[in-house]
Amino acid sequence: MSLSNLIVKLFKGMAIIGLLLFVAACARTPTNNPEGSGAPGSQQEFLVTIGDRVFFETDSSVITKTGQETLDRQAAWLNRYPNYKIIIEGHADERGTREYNIALGARRAAAVVNYLISRGVSANRISSKSYGKERPVAVCNNMSCWSQNRRAVTVIQ
């Protein structure tokens, strides 16, 4: 094997390891955490057991099937613990222009607000925000990572 081939292989290996590390880091969303589920009715329980966020397809604010399941759990939990107020934070990935993404984040947040209301959560417990693409949770140059950023997060107050 020539030196240049070796170097190429080495780089590929490093890139894959880097990617795996990255995906591992990206995947560190509370829903996937098997430990520390928290006391019933605690914010920790909401974060870990219920799941605090839903993800969207590119340039879409349609709640996916998985997203509906998460929001159904959120609604049931919120209906059980009516003292909490919530803020829905809408976000977009970096593959769009700045102002459109602010509007898109707001549209995603609104979709979640409407879904939770349709599941019996009182509208006056919910407010919403949008950070556009300004607050990514995952930083990299590939789709798996962008998909982590197209999200709406339910923050318990």
Place this chain on the structure above:
Amino acid sequence: MNFYNRRKALKLGTSALALLSAANPAVALVKITVSGGDFTPLPIAIPDFASSDAAFGKELSDIVRFNLNRSGLFRIIDPDSLPLKIGNISQAPDFPKWQASGADALVMGEVEKNINVQGSVRVWDTQAAEQIVGKSYSTDANNYRRIGHQISDAIYQSLTGEGGYFDSKIVFVAESGPKANRTKRLAIMDYDGANLQYITSGKYAALTPRYSNDARFITYINLADGRPQIFIIDLITGRQQSLGNFGQMTFSPRFSPDGKTILFSVEQGGTTNLYSMLIGTNRPKQLTSGAAIDTGGSYSPDGTKIVFESDRGGSQQLYIMSANGGGAQRISFGKGSYSTPVWSPKGDLIAYTKQSEGQFHIGTMKPDGSRERVLASSFHMEGPSWAPNGRVIMFFSDPGGNDGPSLYTIDIWGRNMQRISTPTFASDPAWSPLLS
């Protein structure tokens, strides 16, 4: 070809190219091309400016040489090869010597720095052996670089027939820190990156700044807690005021050409519409309605129309409507989505960001949507802003990952792309009008 004709050719080039080249680049370019499928920059001689402080004279002539060279329309002849090392504005040049040096135009300047800075410049046509420009300037000594920019504008204007753009400012978002938690603060600098000044603290993200028509005010949004709000900063008093709260979020602010009205977007319940408001009245006027995202507006230079982006048809496209709302007509029909339209100060073109096939592009089209032309493409670029003369566009480009954006300029013929040096990452550039 004698110089007079070459000067004419350069003038023709800057105007005719815009009209013809999009339709048929090869034909249009041939008319003004000497060789290489591009127009030949005009050879210009600029000896160091005369001054009692020789270093100061050289510094100002360097500013002029840098500007003209950067424009892509001039070729600066090596100062060491010129018949005179230091210009002399008090007598007529020895034209045959300057012709022999290869110069079609000759610039002689004199500058002095006291309490104020004084400058005088004469521009000569070496072939016709006549003066084209003779001007004198004065400015505050703290701001002496302006004289260099003003002289550059006078030269550019006389030789190209277009307005200048060097005596201008840029407001932009200076970005620092890791991508997931980046500090975004507004900064102002000269068009070439000099005299940088921060105007917001960075505590909250400040985005999408725009200059008013008199360069006194800047409007922008503050993303304080995920509820964007519009602010207007008065650069003279340093005071800033909120535009007011309408709906859940207000963003995408733009001044009208007369500086009296702000065009902006209001989000409510996931839908975003365009509004305008006479500054100080607190009475917003709704311009669009419906469930779409309508944002990124920009006035025509006469203030009668607005170009904006909307996804009412399923994807982001450009539309033009009356400045009072109503009668929206779609103008973008190419493959992909279009956003951030900006109307040229000359009125002849609209620049925009386009996304297609996984790439971002900066392009222009005529206001009727014809003659679409992509000027630059990359992994990510957006946010075009026009130079005051409508012949150069600034935008930002980001290589992605943990890296960050930088500012670039390109001319409307898609040539001469150049990075603007900034101390941090930089995005959302907005060009001021000409200051003089």
